[in-house]
Amino acid sequence: MQENSSQTPRRCERQPSKIPISLVLEADPFKADDSAITLDISPRGVRVRTNLALAPGEWVKVVAKGEFTQAIAALVIWVRKDQSSRSTFAGLELF
Numbered sequence: 001m002q003e004n005s006s007q008t009p010r011r012c013e014r015q016p017s018k019i020p021i022s023l024v025l026e027a028d029p030f031k032a033d034d035s036a037i038t039l040d041i042s043p044r045g046v047r048v049r050t051n052l053a054l055a056p057g058e059w060v061k062v063v064a065k066g067e068f069t070q071a072i073a074a075l076v077i078w079v080r081k082d083q084s085s086r087s088t089f090a091g092l093e094l095f
Helices: none
Strands: 020-025 032-041 046-049 059-062 072-082 089-092
Touching: 020 046, 032 059, 046 072
Parallel strands: none
Antiparallel strands: 020 032, 020 059, 032 046, 046 089, 059 072, 072 089
């Protein structure tokens, strides 16, 4: 029996990875979160936890803290709010 699934198969395998990052909204550089963190990564994207209110279709800059501080452009693909922690979980496609 074939299972009907509405999920799109992943293009790349995710790897758990907690990296402290900064997220900056491209449309409003004054809106940033220096306490954001990655939860998992793949060659094409990253899942993050942030205090920013993000929306699908927005562009952000991702900056890893530490040695490599070059900003990477990313498109917000999906967003889920966590009411208990007031955090936002988001899937970002890296460019």
